[in-house]
Amino acid sequence: GVVLALTTSYVGLQAALGLAGGALDAFKQKQKIDSMLGALTGGDMSKVKEEWAYLEGQANRIGFALAEVAPEYTKFAIAAKSAGQTQQETRYIFEQFAQAARIAGQSTDEFKGTLNAVQQMMSKGKIQAEELRGQLGDRLAGAVTIAANALGKTSAEFDKMLEKGEVSADFLVQIAAELGKTYTAQASITADTAQLIVDAEARFQNSVFAF
DSSP states (O other): OHHHHHHHHHHHHHHHHHHHHHHHHHHHHHHHHHHHHHHHHTTOHHHHHHHHHHHHHHIIIIIOOHHHHHHHHHHHHHHHHHTTOOHHHHHHHHHHHHHHHHHTTOOHHHHHHHHHHHHHHHHHTBOOHIIIIIIIHHHSTTHHHHHHHHTTOOHHHHHHHHHHTOOBGGGHHHHHHHHHHHHHHHSOSSOOHHHHHHHHHHHHHHGGGOO
């Protein structure tokens, strides 16, 4: 009886230590993300909280790992702000690409790559074939055609615009809208079981920040 009691106590202690360690790691991660969001908001902590709440809500709605995507989102949002995009436009672009990535069955790493490609377009101020074909096209099928459709151009006309550097990053709002419309239309009426599992796992990971 004594051995069993000691064993039970030991297991309970280890479980408690594990939970405490997980909470500490989550706290450190949140501090790091808050610091990055501070760079986006100019150090305004009320806006940091607002951005955190927004990101957390989107992470749980769409199903991505908050701690992994938050740094990429922050870089993307800073680039968008520098390019003159409003907060509403920035969030709209993010949400459409995030939703398309989810429908396409992208992993968190693939989604981070998608965000990075969009961030590069924002930073350069123009959309180039390198990011559109080489990075987005590899992750989101039909990205080039969708972009051409968004601008009301044929593929040949759009290719010429790309070659001449005439596709401004300002068109990203239109492209995001077309992307969201196209991928939503392609989405299966019945959710894929494997994707539901991935979404649930991401939401479970995000739950550690509920403190």
